Amino acid sequence: MNDSIASDPKRRELEELLPFYANGRISDADKRRVETALAADAELAARLDLIRDDMAETVLLNESLGAPSHNALEKLMAGIEAEARPVPLLARAQENGRGLLGWLGGLLAAQTPRRLAYASAAALALIVLQGVAITGLALRDGGPGFQTASAPGTRASESYVLLSFSPEAKAGEIASFFKRFDASVVDGPRANGFFKVRVGDASLSTAQVDAIAARMKGESAIVSFVAPAP
């Protein structure tokens, strides 16, 4: 079949921008050019629909890949320990020839009492902040593991769908949509407009989640894409 877009350099150039228009990573100037062309070129608009379909499935495919085990972090930290680089401060003290304590003693003796008081307060605040950070890291998600900030809410104890809203959907309609399905957003929106939505706990079977996704899909005035997500 003859590809009329590919054979027209101007349209082909715009067509090649569509994936970046769909993922939101395009300059304002190019975005305006693409939008003007889309309004007048139905074939180009159809191509954008294909890209959005493929994008949704690529997200689902990647989300289904899971996460690395704790071994990856353990291996990394073991490697770091094994490499144990010299701390610059210690290295400087050693170069000084008096040893760390002698060097530190000399440094402190040279400071005024007021400066020492400020330094102590700052050090204390830093220790408290680090403590909070370490505790937060250890207690996150109630388990011993690590969770990524880029993929929150991926616990297997809940059931999810991936969806995007129709551009015409009103805020009130979206709110009542969530109420009807007893659903809540756990991640998003991403630049491509997708949300990860919790639709129930892990006791839902695959068929039940499929059924919920199908019912949601039926509300085409509100959602433009829905699919069960891992």
Added chain:
Amino acid sequence: MHTESDEDLVKRIASGDRLAMKVLFSRHQVRVYRFVLRLVRDETLAEDVISDVFMDLWRQADRFEARASVSTWLLAIARNKAWSLLRKRRDAELDEDYAESIEDETDGPEVVLQKQDKGLAIRACLGRLSAEHREVIDLVYYHETSVEEVARIVGIPENTVKTRLFHARKKLGEMLKAAGIDRGWP
């Protein structure tokens, strides 16, 4: 709540801060892992690669220049390591197209089409694209990167990014068509 930027974490890592390393790792590990896993198709190898990627970051943190984002930097290191593994694996095999010949565990597009699920068929075809096409599709559709970022990660000119993505999309359409799903293009 204040969240420390990736760039600030890298500065702390450059001064030997292990906690900053753990925070940055937990922030990026899943996406980097998925990117590598889609290329090498082996979970254990993908985990080894991400440990190596972050080890490189630990060693080179003081050389990080904020011209690119930390995430782009990590994906570029990960991509180099994954491709180096793929090349080694190819060298070890008689078949030059080893990476492309690995059987995907999911059903083929024809099988899933019989199950009447277009989404599944698209995903099956996405799994069967060449590694070059898979990576550019993943970078743009999943990792939401710009033309400039893909160029930096893959190490190709920006125009080649657009052309390669065009051919990857075309190939995907051809595979779907061969499986019985004609979407009107190509």
